[in-house]
Amino acid sequence: MKPGKVENYINDKIEKEGALLLTLIDPDKNVPDKPDKIARLSEESGADIILVGGTIGAQGEILDNTVKLIKENVSIPVVLFPGNVGTITEYADALYFMYLINSRDNYWSSTAQIQGAPVAKKANIECIPTGYVILEPGMAVGWLTNANLVPRSRPDLAAASALAGEYMGARLIVTDSGSGAPDPAPAQLVKAVSSVLTIPYFYAGGVRQPEQAAEIIRAGADGIHIGTAFELNGDSEKIRKMSAAIKQAGKEKV
Numbered sequence: 234m235k236p237g238k239v240e241n242y243i244n245d246k247i248e249k250e251g252a253l254l255l256t257l258i259d260p261d262k263n264v265p266d267k268p269d270k271i272a273r274l275s276e277e278s279g280a281d282i283i284l285v286g287g288t289i290g291a292q293g294e295i296l297d298n299t300v301k302l303i304k305e306n307v308s309i310p311v312v313l314f315p316g317n318v319g320t321i322t323e324y325a326d327a328l329y330f331m332y333l334i335n336s337r338d339n340y341w342s343s344t345a346q347i348q349g350a351p352v353a354k355k356a357n358i359e360c361i362p363t364g365y366v367i368l369e370p371g372m373a374v375g376w377l378t379n380a381n382l383v384p385r386s387r388p389d390l391a392a393a394s395a396l397a398g399e400y401m402g403a404r405l406i407v408t409d410s411g412s413g414a415p416d417p418a419p420a421q422l423v424k425a426v427s428s429v430l431t432i433p434y435f436y437a438g439g440v441r442q443p444e445q446a447a448e449i450i451r452a453g454a455d456g457i458h459i460g461t462a463f464e465l466n467g468d469s470e471k472i473r474k475m476s477a478a479i480k481q482a483g484k485e486k487v
Contacts, residue, residue: 364398
């Protein structure tokens, strides 16, 4: 499977700008009139991609309606960050076709993908092969997926997990401390992961301040998922400052 339009967009952005801001919107956590506002503010403030997904409740009609509403208000790609087979909709531009590398339950590494592949095919949606690693503290996603959480004190284990994902065919790696994590993973862990990969690497979880975002990018991540920090505020100035920090740190890498 050759890279599609959105995957090429991601690779081009990394090559030219060094880093991406990905705003994550959880349909289950947003009132009906809020997803489009956050998406629009995010694009106006410099976001590169709108991610849509959630651990629970982000499926069916609410997912379809959220994605359609966002698509009406932005021109940047809308990509699904699925929590399960049900969190796929034909209205998005692309899908992280993920397998969880460090779950104790093979449902998350193979069974869900077997169930989801025909759904994605029928939706005719671009699939981006994505290796997913959950770090401490894991939050809801760690609990629900029975993840063998990578300790923050073990950058070597995080790097080995990510490298395994690349060798297993992933074209994107995401490490995630979990939505609502109190703070991001240590920079040395991000640096260890980045140092072994030859594919794009995005970090998620706990990034609430521009300084934290810049540190993660300087440590080697190619992009950052930010959800809770924007969901709670919908503050264009906060989004703009976060975007500016990520872009400036990205320029230092190019």
